[in-house]
Amino acid sequence: MACFNVISHLNSHSSHRLLPPKPKPARLICSLALNPSSTTTTTISDSNNNNRIQSLCKQGNLNQALQLLSAEPNPTQLTYELLLLSCTRQHSLSDAYTVHSHLANNGSLTLAGHGEEVLDLYRRMNRTGISSDRFTYTYVLKACVASNCSSTLLNRGKEIHAHILRHGYDSSVYVMTTLVDMYARFGCVTYASVVFEAMAVKNVVSWSAMIACYARNEMPFEAVELFREMMIQTCDTYPNSVTMVSVLQACAALAALEQGKLLHAYILRKGLDSILPVISALVVMYAKCGKLELGQRVFDQMDKRDVVSWNSLISSYGVHGYGEKAIQIFEEMINQGVSPSPISLISVLGACSHAGLVEEGKRLFKSMQRDHKMRPGVEHYACMVDLLGRANKLDEAAKIIEDMRIEPGPRVWGSLLGSCRIHCNVELAERASKRLFDLEPLNAGNYVLLADIYAAANMWDEVKRVKKLLEARGLQKIPGRSWIEVKRKMHSFVSVDEFNQPFEELQALLIELCSEMKEKGYMPQTKVVLYDLDEKEKERIVLGHSEKLAVAFGLINTSKGETIRITKNLRLCEDCHSFTKFISKFANKEILVRDVNRFHHFLDGVCSCGDYL
DNA sequence: ATAGGGTTAG
Numbered sequence: 001m002a003c004f005n006v007i008s009h010l011n012s013h014s015s016h017r018l019l020p021p022k023p024k025p026a027r028l029i030c031s032l033a034l035n036p037s038s039t040t041t042t043t044i045s046d047s048n049n050n051n052r053i054q055s056l057c058k059q060g061n062l063n064q065a066l067q068l069l070s071a072e073p074n075p076t077q078l079t080y081e082l083l084l085l086s087c088t089r090q091h092s093l094s095d096a097y098t099v100h101s102h103l104a105n106n107g108s109l110t111l112a113g114h115g116e117e118v119l120d121l122y123r124r125m126n127r128t129g130i131s132s133d134r135f136t137y138t139y140v141l142k143a144c145v146a147s148n149c150s151s152t153l154l155n156r157g158k159e160i161h162a163h164i165l166r167h168g169y170d171s172s173v174y175v176m177t178t179l180v181d182m183y184a185r186f187g188c189v190t191y192a193s194v195v196f197e198a199m200a201v202k203n204v205v206s207w208s209a210m211i212a213c214y215a216r217n218e219m220p221f222e223a224v225e226l227f228r229e230m231m232i233q234t235c236d237t238y239p240n241s242v243t244m245v246s247v248l249q250a251c252a253a254l255a256a257l258e259q260g261k262l263l264h265a266y267i268l269r270k271g272l273d274s275i276l277p278v279i280s281a282l283v284v285m286y287a288k289c290g291k292l293e294l295g296q297r298v299f300d301q302m303d304k305r306d307v308v309s310w311n312s313l314i315s316s317y318g319v320h321g322y323g324e325k326a327i328q329i330f331e332e333m334i335n336q337g338v339s340p341s342p343i344s345l346i347s348v349l350g351a352c353s354h355a356g357l358v359e360e361g362k363r364l365f366k367s368m369q370r371d372h373k374m375r376p377g378v379e380h381y382a383c384m385v386d387l388l389g390r391a392n393k394l395d396e397a398a399k400i401i402e403d404m405r406i407e408p409g410p411r412v413w414g415s416l417l418g419s420c421r422i423h424c425n426v427e428l429a430e431r432a433s434k435r436l437f438d439l440e441p442l443n444a445g446n447y448v449l450l451a452d453i454y455a456a457a458n459m460w461d462e463v464k465r466v467k468k469l470l471e472a473r474g475l476q477k478i479p480g481r482s483w484i485e486v487k488r489k490m491h492s493f494v495s496v497d498e499f500n501q502p503f504e505e506l507q508a509l510l511i512e513l514c515s516e517m518k519e520k521g522y523m524p525q526t527k528v529v530l531y532d533l534d535e536k537e538k539e540r541i542v543l544g545h546s547e548k549l550a551v552a553f554g555l556i557n558t559s560k561g562e563t564i565r566i567t568k569n570l571r572l573c574e575d576c577h578s579f580t581k582f583i584s585k586f587a588n589k590e591i592l593v594r595d596v597n598r599f600h601h602f603l604d605g606v607c608s609c610g611d612y613l
Numbered sequence: 614a615t616a617g618g619g620t621t622a623g
Contacts, residue, residue, distance in 0.1 A: 101614075133615095134615065135614060135615045137615085138614095138615040138616065139615075141616095142615095142616090172615090172616095173616075174615050174616045175615080175616080176616085177616040177617070178615075178617095179616095180616090180617085181616070181617065184617095203616090204617080205616050205617045206616080206617080208616095208617040208618070209616070209617040209618095211617085211618095212617060212618065213617095215618095240617095240618095241618075242617055242618040243617080243618080244618085245617095245618040245619055246617080246618060246619095248618095248619090249618085249619085276619075277618060277619035277620095278618090279619090280619045280620065281618080281619055281620090283620095284620075306619095307620080308619055308620045310620085311619090311620035311621080312620050313620095314620085315620065315622095316620095318621095342621085343620050343621050343622095344620080344621095346620090346622055347620070347622085349621095349622075350621070350622050353622080353623095378622095379621065379622055380622085381622095382623075383622050383623095385622095385623090386622065386623060389623090390623095410623095411622065411623070412622095412623095413623095414622090414623045415622075415623050417623075418623040419623085421623095445623080449623085571623085596623085597622090597623070
């Protein structure tokens with residue numbers, strides 16, 4: 001059971017401090033790092049210029065070479081190398097520093113997908129005896145994550161970490177914060193936190209980097225905890241817009257509505273509500289906490305909006321299953337002169353998929369290419385495969401994959417496999433999973449999906465085979481977990497196979513409800529069980545699913561007329577879905593369940609997803 | 614000159 005208490009702290013913090021801290025100008029981080037269009041790849045650099053510099057180096061005319069360098073917007077890697085070599089030959093440390101600082105100024109090199117080049121240059125610098133300073137280290141650390149996140153680059157990062165310690169740069173807040181962020185982006189949460197804890201001086205940026213690390217690596221609880229710690233421990237460090245965005249994301253992931261509301265209040269108090277990313281994060285937080293209306297209200301109050309704000313709203317309607325509304329907002333955005341981004345399309349196509357709007361989805365997919373001149377990416381194909389596959393047009397979905405002009409990634413095959421599960425298509429599932437096991441051998445979800453499909457087809461030998469495969473690779477099925485917020489406290493439940501003490505009361509209630517509802521037509525959907533057992537055993541297993549425990553807990557602990565809000569870490573299983581529909585009718589309760597993909601709104605025996613799980 | 618954040622699909 002988890003509970004946290006940001007609320008009381010936020011309140012007390014503000015009440016004993018009557019004068020707000022000096023407002024720091026909200027700093028929207030310069031986005032050049034992640035904005036490929038801001039790099040200079042399109043500037044035509046004079047390749048003759050590079051050649052000229054290089055030959056000057058070879059002739060030993062370092063002075064002229066350096067002069068030309070200052071006029072060259074895009075020096076190549078070779079140019080830098082020859083310059084550095086030339087400096088070494090002439091034992092001119094001061095010139096080497098000039099080259100070095102030029103490299104630093106050209107930091108965009110690091111960020112424009114030239115990570116490898118930067119790392120190579122760094123290696124050369126070390127070889128030629130040019131020492132690095134704190135600027136070098138930040139660029140080089142960034143270079144490790146700028147290219148694809150391969151493990152070799154993580155090792156490079158660790159080496160550089162060692163260099164940093166050896167040269168005493170662990171006192172630089174900038175260098176250490178970049179290091180935290182580097183480990184965060186590689187998913188090495190423990191490393192990041194070790195570095196963070198060891199930092200002698202921390203500022204808002206360092207705290208925000210660590211909070212973002214947790215939020216991004218599926219540890220939202222730790223993110224909120226660290227935020228709280230920041231509020232308690234530091235008396236001169238206040239969260240800013242960037243910090244708030246990360247904490248909001250964590251609240252959204254947890255569906256921690258009460259905490260989210262208090263963050264909202266804090267944002268208003270500190271005047272952070274004019275900052276677009278903050279507002280977008282708020283919209284999403286409310287939507288993911290099941291309060292779509294509140295998200296819409298926040299959106300309505302914005303005086304300016306960018307494409308991200310619109311995308312936030314579109315996807316919010318999408319996960320709640322309001323496909324038409326999502327399309328309507330998408331069109332309104334275009335009418336207001338905001339051009340859709342690739343993510344707008346992903347959001348609106350996803351919305352169509354959740355609502356089963358096949359024709360509209362196809363129309364939007366065409367118009368994306370025709371009217372908006374966008375070339376669909378893998379993600380868009382994945383949406384289309386999902387859209388068609390869910391609607392039982394599996395052949396059409398497979399055809400889309402065949403016709404793709406780019407390599408279908410794991411997302412695309414994953415969508416197909418998911419659709420095969422819904423429509424029990426063993427043959428196609430085997431094809432898709434074969435590709436998936438090659439592409440992402442360590443994703444346990446794929447094995448479980450395939451096993452599900454075999455189990456539904458009563459192919460128990462195959463189920464066993466897939467399970468063995470899963471174990472052989474050292475993976476395991478992720479346990480189902482559901483949680484519910486009652487009176488500002490989070491209560492979390494894990495699926496249980498046996499009776500166990502803390503849940504005894506809930507399980508007794510479930511058994512009672514189950515037999516009562518069976519009389520009214522509820523049929524346990526035992527095909528979701530991956531063990532070849534007899535019916536009675538299977539029924540016992542599905543009754544122990546975490547979501548049912550959470551429902552039972554909600555029934556006991558909410559007042560009449562109060563909605564039960566549950567969040568789940570996996571997809572909702574068919575049995576829990578059907579069970580919850582019955583409960584909503586017979587207990588006369590409104591129940592809102594958010595699973596990994598979307599919301600299910602149960603009322604009077606019906607679910608908003610239209611049984612489109 | 615250097616560090617942290619927003620929207621996304623099974």
